[in-house]
Amino acid sequence: QSVLTQPPSVSGAPGQRVTISCSGSSSNIGAGFDVHWYQQLPGSAPKLLIYVNNNRPSGVPDRFSGSKSGSSASLAISGLQAEDEADYYCQSYDNTVSGSVFGGGTKLTVL
């Protein structure tokens, strides 16, 4: 059971927009700690996708965007492409565990 809750799977057709939610609590996201997102392609290491809620590292397409509100955060992917098929993880800091926590991951399927 992960501290941050994500839907196990989402899907969308090419060109569509999908969102992935990340629900936390008053000890992590709700406490004001930042949310970060990672993309993990099959058989590969995770890659930083969004940092500090809504910032994209250099090289990440602007089709990817992040937002945070209250105790939750969301990752939006617009103009869905086949290459976006991957697992996506949210991450934050939790002051109960005094460390980092990840969501359970969401598998994105491009139909």
Place this chain on the structure above:
Amino acid sequence: EVQLAESGGGVVQRGGSLRLSCAASGFNFDDYPMHWVRQAPGKALEWVSRISWDGTTTKYADSVKGRFTASRDNNKNSLYLEMSSLRPEDSAVYYCAKGFSLNWYCDVWGRGTLVTVSS
């Protein structure tokens, strides 16, 4: 190019020990905290440990506290994870990742090294 390369994984019996290493290149290693994150087969990412830039401060997940020890040698641009009293549930791919002082995200990850603990 910023790179991280883990090594030292393998098969070990329950109760055994193992030392993982992570070689860093392409950035000023001693400017950044470093993390260990693991992923059991088919499972989610799990944060394991964070060590400060100078090695004086370490944090651990409750699941490994007292059994795992992170350390670093800035002269060798290397990060280490000493694992003892290993359990089957410690079986996972272990990633080292570059962190930031004022936050907990990781912007560069290694390819990982597989640890298998047999029962």
